[in-house]
Amino acid sequence: MPEGHTIHRLAKDQTRLLVGRTVRVTSPQGRFADGAARIDGTVLESVEAYGKHLFHWWGTGEIGHVHLGLFGKFRVERSDAVPPPAGEVRMRMVTGGGSEPFTTVDLSGPTACSIDPPEVRAAIIARLGPDPLRRDAKPAVAIERMARSRQPIGALLLDQSVIAGVGNVFRAEALFVNRIDPRRAGRACPEPDLEALWRTIVAMLRKGVREDRIATVDPSELALPRGRVRRGEATYVYHRDVCRRCGSAIRTVALAGRPCWFCPTCQPR
DNA sequence: AACTCATGCGAAT
DNA sequence: TTCGCCTGAGTTT
Numbered sequence: 001m002p003e004g005h006t007i008h009r010l011a012k013d014q015t016r017l018l019v020g021r022t023v024r025v026t027s028p029q030g031r032f033a034d035g036a037a038r039i040d041g042t043v044l045e046s047v048e049a050y051g052k053h054l055f056h057w058w059g060t061g062e063i064g065h066v067h068l069g070l071f072g073k074f075r076v077e078r079s080d081a082v083p084p085p086a087g088e089v090r091m092r093m094v095t096g097g098g099s100e101p102f103t104t105v106d107l108s109g110p111t112a113c114s115i116d117p118p119e120v121r122a123a124i125i126a127r128l129g130p131d132p133l134r135r136d137a138k139p140a141v142a143i144e145r146m147a148r149s150r151q152p153i154g155a156l157l158l159d160q161s162v163i164a165g166v167g168n169v170f171r172a173e174a175l176f177v178n179r180i181d182p183r184r185a186g187r188a189c190p191e192p193d194l195e196a197l198w199r200t201i202v203a204m205l206r207k208g209v210r211e212d213r214i215a216t217v218d219p220s221e222l223a224l225p226r227g228r229v230r231r232g233e234a235t236y237v238y239h240r241d242v243c244r245r246c247g248s249a250i251r252t253v254a255l256a257g258r259p260c261w262f263c264p265t266c267q268p269r
Numbered sequence: 270a271a272c273t274c275a276t277g278c279g280a281a282t
Numbered sequence: 283t284t285c286g287c288c289t290g291a292g293t294t295t
Contacts, residue, residue: 003276052277070277071289088289109289111277160278167276214276238276257283258277 002068004051004165005208008133010074011049012209014056017076017095017103018044024094028085035115036091038062044093051131051164055121063121066091069111077104128164132202133209143194146186153189153197154182154255154262166201169238170208172261173216174200176236181267182260183253217244237261 023044025036043059056064066072077083078101082094091107107113114120129145130137142163146156156162157171166174175182178197180189189197208214215234221244237243240250243263252259 006276068277069288070275071287072277073289090288111279111288158277169276171276 002052002070002072003167003170003205003208003214004049004131004133005205005212005214006068007052007054007165008049008205009209009212010054011047013076014047014074014105017105018093019046020044021095024092026092026094028089028092032090032113035064035113038115039064049131050125050134051128051160052167053124053128058115061118062115063118065112065114065116065120065124066107066110067112069109071108072110073108075106075108077106078102079104128160129162131164132198133165133205139195139198143191143198146189146194147191149186151186152183152255153180153186154253154260156186157201158256158258163198163201165205168258168260169214169235170201170204170216172238173214173236174204175260176263176267177216179267181269182255182262184269237263 021044022041025040027033027036039058039060039062045057045059048055048057052067054066054068056066058064075086078096080101082102082104085092085106088108089106090110090113093105094102096102130139130142132139145162146153149156151159154171154175157166157174158168172182174197177200178193180193180197186194204216207216213234217234217236236245237250238261240261242248243250243266246263246265248263248265250261251264252261254260
């Protein structure tokens, strides 16, 4: 479930669970054994999210970099004994024990998991656009990029060097809410529309962090179950056959190599 | 048991 | 534009 909201939620949760503590770091699967050994038993100073990247600042001065890709997941377990790893666990972080239960944080399936000098983090951030979930985000940077580009807006939204953190679901949903055809060139979008699009993305991502899921549909339009939602159940167009607003057949168009769902009626050319 | 699919992204073509 | 990689859940044989 990794778009930017997932990463920011992980940063918050892992800050609460692990920061300020001495952490045992291992790689049950083995593929991260060298990295784990470098920081094992040191203190986690902070956890930072930037777009879809997660950074662990370790007491050694080195920085852990995690990118979940499409399949990556974290699992957290609190228990009196450290559980045996379930499935492929690339990185395991454990605190607690003694008088309190163990907290085990397992990472599986990431695209990236490494321990690097600070310059690597700086280089990664340098090639990212503003992250709508960060206080230091400068919306104008993203809006200007889009307003000058002849690329389709649907491609621009997935370009992490334009906006960091938007993925395939939020792209489709934010464009729908703003009634913008994903194929329209960025520079063919009036700037007030691009500003509104940014605000929509901020609101959607924040809600995603709060609820730890993607549920973009306005609650007034749908009573949503509190738990996990099925695909297409809490979206306007993403993975839907029929438009929730007007009943038109939803279409997809490939943009930036991935299908972008849209309503041809609500998002006219 | 086999197969399909997924909210990502960089390298190869 | 396509391919390959990373893993697990859900669906189909």
